[in-house]
Amino acid sequence: MAFRGPGGRVTNLALLVALLLAFATGVGAVASGSSGGRWVVIAHGVVAMAVVVLVPWKGRVVRRGLRRARHTRWLSLLLAVLAVTTLLTGIGSTTGLVRSVAGALGMWIHIAAALALLPLVVWHVLARRARPRRADLSRRTLIRAGLFAGTAAGLYLAQSAVVSVAGLPGAGRRFTGSYEAGSFDPDSMPSYIWLDDTTPTIDPQRWRLTVSDGSTTREVTLRDLSAFDTRVRATLDCTSGWYAEQDWAGAPVRALLPHTGHARSLLVHSTTGYWIRFPVRDLDHLLLATTVNGTPLRPGHGFPVRLVAPGRRGFWWVKWIDRIELTSTPWWWQPPFPLT
Numbered sequence: 001m002a003f004r005g006p007g008g009r010v011t012n013l014a015l016l017v018a019l020l021l022a023f024a025t026g027v028g029a030v031a032s033g034s035s036g037g038r039w040v041v042i043a044h045g046v047v048a049m050a051v052v053v054l055v056p057w058k059g060r061v062v063r064r065g066l067r068r069a070r071h072t073r074w075l076s077l078l079l080a081v082l083a084v085t086t087l088l089t090g091i092g093s094t095t096g097l098v099r100s101v102a103g104a105l106g107m108w109i110h111i112a113a114a115l116a117l118l119p120l121v122v123w124h125v126l127a128r129r130a131r132p133r134r135a136d137l138s139r140r141t142l143i144r145a146g147l148f149a150g151t152a153a154g155l156y157l158a159q160s161a162v163v164s165v166a167g168l169p170g171a172g173r174r175f176t177g178s179y180e181a182g183s184f185d186p187d188s189m190p191s192y193i194w195l196d197d198t199t200p201t202i203d204p205q206r207w208r209l210t211v212s213d214g215s216t217t218r219e220v221t222l223r224d225l226s227a228f229d230t231r232v233r234a235t236l237d238c239t240s241g242w243y244a245e246q247d248w249a250g251a252p253v254r255a256l257l258p259h260t261g262h263a264r265s266l267l268v269h270s271t272t273g274y275w276i277r278f279p280v281r282d283l284d285h286l287l288l289a290t291t292v293n294g295t296p297l298r299p300g301h302g303f304p305v306r307l308v309a310p311g312r313r314g315f316w317w318v319k320w321i322d323r324i325e326l327t328s329t330p331w332w333w334q335p336p337f338p339l340t
Helices: 008-031 035-066 073-095 106-127 139-165 222-226 280-285
Strands: 209-212 217-220 230-238 242-252 265-270 275-279 287-292 306-308 321-327
Touching (some): 008 035, 275 280
Antiparallel strands (some): 265 321
């Protein structure tokens, strides 16, 4: 049986499913910081290759659509541009051939284009409805879907092999897709911040850390924290696409909050208003770092105190901490990613 390309309706449905899966796995890839989440990153790469496979057939659909005079044509073209931008910046970052564009990190362009693409995909679904049919679940369709998925997986493996054999920069990436930058050299480690956060100016003499266990509250000075010298080697993996392994030292959170009682989460708050909730079970692994590789933190790295959260991505590593508090609120009662 010769394999023919799918028609326009099936192509649109397949592309919709692929884009939704790409977005879902992309969110998972950004959130994943431990090796157990490697499969999400791999799935994201396979789905990206599925989009590549669909491009020729979608091109035919687009060419037919451009022959019709529609006042929303510019939206369709914008959707196509964003989709191609997302795909190319993703591949560029994966291979390491294009890690920045006009000074902007390729990973951030990739994420920004994907976020801008999402509402246009919703519009396209509503404006160009391609309704599923019972025949779409036929044995023949399922076989084709299997071949399609296998082709996408094969392309992903082929790309990974080419990157490795050719010795492209992408071969040295961490499983999250991040590139090494400044390991064991804090002066060379980047100091990116989250969205609209800004680096504050903090007077170490006046700074205080508020520690609350839900029933009592006390204040801790920088000198108090500096009396601790618990050392942890951990990897800071930023969603901007870089990682750095460092030796951090400071006070274990558990030492300041030895009793959790009935608390369900730990709120870690920054002087900038940034905050994150952690499950109480994480307390034994969290460190309030005051130094990195034996030197005090730089302002951009969180001076006077930042959180070290091994196995979690960089946006969990709260900088410029001014309060830690045990609460009865579940840790998951927060946005999946900080809003500020």
